[in-house]
Amino acid sequence: MxxxxxxxxxxxxxxxxxELSEPEAFxxxxATRLAGGGRALDLAGGSGRHALWLAARGYDVTLLDVSxxxxxxxxxxxxxxxxGLSLLELDTDAIDAGAAAFPPGPWDVILCHHFLWRPLFVHAGATLSEAGLLLFAQPTRVNLERHPRPSARFLLEPGELAELAAPLRVLSLSEGWRASGRHEAQLVAARHGG
Ligand SMILES: C[S@@+](CC[C@H](N)C(=O)[O-])C[C@H]1O[C@@H](n2cnc3c(N)ncnc32)[C@H](O)[C@@H]1O
Structure with missing residues (x-):
């Protein structure tokens, strides 16, 4: 970046x-899957609406963001x-460039909501705990039919998330128009063999 x-x-x-906005329904x-506690990473978590929801549920949360x-x-x-919240200022480009490491696991939850960084899925496969979960949601290109933003470079291609998720075991994956009004791909996945 x-x-x-x-x-x-x-x-x-x-x-x-x-003022914090509400955490997303995604x-x-x-909630029922997120009752175990443990270590959670909110990647590109912004000002913390999701990180704090997880922290209130007993997770030990690290919020990573460039801002x-x-x-x-x-x-x-x-x-x-x-x-409690651990704050980590990091640009994912630095990870891509080999100048910084992906935050070391094991992670019981990795959340990435509305930030498209394609290497995430490989890093999640390597750092999730045995029972850990990746939760990922991102608008797709179909979203442009109703909204000018995010612009195309921040959008998934339809069907792309299934390919990106290959390093993981998919628990649920869907794409469609959401109650939020966005066309979004959503994934819950775990480690292979976990
Ligand atoms: C659309 S916001 C989503 C924030 C949060 N996940 C949420 O749903 O409320 C995208 C976030 O990505 C962060 N970001 C953008 N580029 C980044 C990068 N290269 N490395 C880390 N964070 C980045 C921004 O600062 C911003 O907080």
Whole structure:
């Protein structure tokens, strides 16, 4: 990611202020699967709406994001709620470039909501715990039929998620128009042999 991209995200998170939006149903609908606690990684987790939902359920959560402003907001929200949260400022491009490591597992949950980073699935296969879960949701190109954003470079091709998920054992995978109004691909997956 360029410095300009980072500034764009920082500016967006500054403009949104400290108010946390609600966690997405994609995550909260998985509540029965997410009762075990353990270590959770919220990748590109923004200002923490999902990380804090997981922390409130007893997970020891690391929130990774490139934006210092997002992390600052997440840290304040965690303190205000009396919840612990580990904050990790990291650009996934640095992982791609070999300049940084994917955060070491084992992870009992890896969540990635609305951030398309295709190497994630290989890293998840290598770092999920035996019973760990990857939860991933991202709009597809079909979303452009109703919404101009996210633009095409941030969208999955229809059917692409099934290919990306090959390093994992798919527990559920679906694509379609959601109650949110977005056309989204959603995946819950585990490690092969787990
Ligand atoms: C659409 S927001 C989603 C935030 C959060 N997952 C949610 O659903 O509320 C995308 C997030 O990705 C982060 N991001 C963008 N590029 C990144 C990169 N290269 N490495 C890490 N985080 C990045 C942004 O700062 C932003 O918080």
């Amino acid at each position: 360029s410095a300009a991209d980072r500034e764009t995200w920082d500016a967006r998170w500054s403009a949104r202020g400290v 995550l909260t609908d998985q 210092p402003r997002a992390l600052e907001a997440a840290g304040s929200a965690a303190s205000a709620r009396g919840l």
